[in-house]
């Protein structure tokens with residue numbers, strides 16, 4: 001499969017400060033690739049280098065096997081969709097979309113054909129005469145993307161394009177965007193600080209932290225097999241239990257938690273005795289009141305602090321006995337758990353294989369939402 005975009009050891013320094021640090025990745029033709037990371041980690045800088053607005057300090061960018069080093073931004077086969085859509089308010093929808101084609105001096109008949117076809121593809125065929133301020137937020141979004149797609153870029157770059165929309169429209173648009181991308185088949189490189197956007201839409205996601213890629217994988221890979229504490233915390237919900245590892249008489253590792261008790265750990269092969277780790281357990285891996293027939297080796301008593309009812313996404317907030325820490329437990333919606341109330345004491349448990357440990361790190365993970 002041909003790579004639509006190939007980036008090799010890309011670095012950008014602003015004076016002494018390294019904003020992007022040795023990033024490498026390939027995006028296959030026709031795929032939806034996201035770069036996910038907290039605000040300030042270097043996402044926009046990376047995208048601007050690909051678009052040609054910043055010159056890399058080091059590294060190589062190839063689009064469809066062509067080295068982009070000497071290629072001017074306006075000659076690159078890429079288009080950039082910004083958070084603030086920058087549609088022309090004085091022009092109608094048709095004129096907005098036709099703008100780039102006119103600049104390329106395409107014939108009126110070709111322009112008409114192309115604009116008609118792209119409006120069809122983004123699901124707004126009846127809107128060509130509308131003014132921009134007559135469109136809803138979601139429609140503006142689609143027009144902004146149509147205006148780029150009509151130029152038939154090899155790669156469409158999107159810089160947090162849903163950032164300006166309200167939460168409800170964002171939920172809707174992330175599904176729309178995914179459908180749109182699979183319909184048009186253009187390669188998308190999408191940057192966001194919102195893990196759920198990245199997970200829902202993408203074929204592959206790169207998790208970025210402080211100028212570097214921590215991990216690249218499918219959403220499922222990142223969720224089930226994070227390779228660092230950062231990825232475990234940033235992708236999906238997770239419980240982070242501080243533990244110290246030691247060995248039992250048989251040589252098996254045990255994790256001592258804040259409650260002073262020991263728990264089995266199977267999920268991580270190379271632990272070292274005496275070290276401190278963060279042990280991660282997904283909320284849905286936690287079993288409520290496991291029966292003895294399930295033979296779950298790791299169990300603890302907890303006080304129920306709150307029930308966060310949200311239909312199929314309901315959760316319990318619990319505090320383990322002897323530990324001053326809140327844990328999240330997925331609350332399955334079968335009637336079995338209906339009588340659990342705040343202040344109850346329940347037993348929770350998990351299989352050692354579902355917990356994973358990473359060396360203890362003090363990470364600040366914040367969200368700009």
Ligand SMILES: Nc1ncnc2c1ncn2[C@@H]1O[C@H](COP(=O)(O)OP(=O)(O)O)[C@@H](O)[C@H]1O
Nearest residue numbers: 014017019037038039040041042043044045046
């Ligand atoms: N032109 C610039 N000059 C100096 N520093 C910059 C410039 N552009 C970005 N930075 C810095 O680089 C870092 C990454 O910024 P940016 O790529 O915009 O992050 P993100 O898009 O992930 O929020 C930030 O610390 C930012 O202040």
Ligand SMILES: [Mg+2]
Nearest residue numbers: 043044045159
């Ligand atoms: Mg940015």
